[in-house]
Amino acid sequence: MSSFTSAAAPGAAQPHAAIRVFELHGPGSVRVGHRLVPPDGALMRVETTGVCGTDHHIWAGRIDVPVPLLLGHEVIGRLERLPDDHGLVADAPLSEGDRVLIAPGVPCGACAGCDGGGRCLDRPCYGLTMTGDGLTGGFSPYMTLLPGTRVFGVPEELPAERGVFAEPMACVLSALRKAFGAQYVPPGHDGLVLGFGVIGLCSATAIAAAGGTATVVEYDPARRELAASLGFEALASVEEAATAGARDGGFPLVVDAAGTPAAFASALDLLAWSGTLVELGNFADLGEVAIKPSDICLRDLRIVGSGETFYEDFPPAIALVGGTAVDLGRAITDVHRFDALGDPSDLFTVRAAGKAMVSFA
Numbered sequence: 001m002s003s004f005t006s007a008a009a010p011g012a013a014q015p016h017a018a019i020r021v022f023e024l025h026g027p028g029s030v031r032v033g034h035r036l037v038p039p040d041g042a043l044m045r046v047e048t049t050g051v052c053g054t055d056h057h058i059w060a061g062r063i064d065v066p067v068p069l070l071l072g073h074e075v076i077g078r079l080e081r082l083p084d085d086h087g088l089v090a091d092a093p094l095s096e097g098d099r100v101l102i103a104p105g106v107p108c109g110a111c112a113g114c115d116g117g118g119r120c121l122d123r124p125c126y127g128l129t130m131t132g133d134g135l136t137g138g139f140s141p142y143m144t145l146l147p148g149t150r151v152f153g154v155p156e157e158l159p160a161e162r163g164v165f166a167e168p169m170a171c172v173l174s175a176l177r178k179a180f181g182a183q184y185v186p187p188g189h190d191g192l193v194l195g196f197g198v199i200g201l202c203s204a205t206a207i208a209a210a211g212g213t214a215t216v217v218e219y220d221p222a223r224r225e226l227a228a229s230l231g232f233e234a235l236a237s238v239e240e241a242a243t244a245g246a247r248d249g250g251f252p253l254v255v256d257a258a259g260t261p262a263a264f265a266s267a268l269d270l271l272a273w274s275g276t277l278v279e280l281g282n283f284a285d286l287g288e289v290a291i292k293p294s295d296i297c298l299r300d301l302r303i304v305g306s307g308e309t310f311y312e313d314f315p316p317a318i319a320l321v322g323g324t325a326v327d328l329g330r331a332i333t334d335v336h337r338f339d340a341l342g343d344p345s346d347l348f349t350v351r352a353a354g355k356a357m358v359s360f361a
């Protein structure tokens with residue numbers, strides 16, 4: 001019999017209580033651990049944490065992270081404890097009980113970027129790079145919120161099944177901002193999306209929100225079926241996409257979210273003259289691919305990468321996942337109850353057809 005306080009028990013958030021969490025101890029090794037609720041500072045009660053493609057890369061050892069690591073960076077929850085000197089950064093005053101989403105990255109306060117009042121060049125990220133034995137990831141019933149953390153209000157009426165897409169949507173909107181500015185996608189701009197994981201889904205949703213037609217290429221039949229059922233044109237191969245795009249001389253926008261170097265080369269081929277390739281598929285070092293630089297030069301192509309997510313893109317992302325006509329909740333294909341997950345490896349050994357999330361409610 002365990003002496004540890006269960007996640008759901010009243011008083012679990014008491015200072016020094018030990019709570020059950022999922023810790024990564026190395027590639028392929030994620031286990032139940034226990035960490036202590038800190039006695040002071042802001043504390044969030046976690047409602048929902050999304051399982052992200054980056055989590056899968058980390059679990060598989062394709063991204064180096066410090067271990068042990070408390071995973072989980074797509075987190076919605078409620079402010080459980082909010083001392084006067086909480087140090088959180090928000091657009092509106094915060095109160096205990098507020099439903100919020102956190103930006104994973106927290107400015108370090110010490111780099112040249114922070115010094116200059118600009119963007120931090122070295123942001124520690126909840127669930128990705130934060131070290132130590134604190135409650136620094138979302139696969140835990142509670143999280144410590146460090147001073148400087150950006151928190152964004154989440155409407156009470158926004159279902160968690162949609163809200164969990166807000167963080168990846170913010171990543172996509174930041175990429176589109178880098179390509180096209182604050183409009184994200186020019187009105188009526190059609191786009192091709194390679195890969196229909198969560199980043200592909202969010203990209204297609206953003207294109208549709210701007211009034212364009214989003215066409216998706218996805219090899220996996222279940223994911224392709226999901227794309228079609230959500231209202232997107234769904235193709236099975238880049239060859240089909242080349243045929244479809246040939247009518248207009250190629251696609252003005254291609255978002256690579258496929259997760260292979262080969263898709264990057266295909267994306268270049270599929271662009272129309274002066275088209276824009278937004279690269280969101282190679283979030284880990286997945287290898288090399290041959291391209292001809294003359295294709296970029298002679299056809300006026302633009303390539304936009306995006307590693308950083310801007311804080312200003314979170315509120316529009318929350319609004320978009322709540323307001324889009326795309327039925328995002330149907331893309332949640334796996335809901336894991338945190339308390340019922342005996343072996344957290346189950347989160348990573350099964351490839352969900354859509355998105356997986358962990359629910360604490």
Ligand SMILES: [Zn+2]
Pocket residue numbers: 052053054073074167168
């Ligand atoms: Zn993520």
Ligand SMILES: [Zn+2]
Pocket residue numbers: 107108109110111112113114115119120121122123
């Ligand atoms: Zn910094």
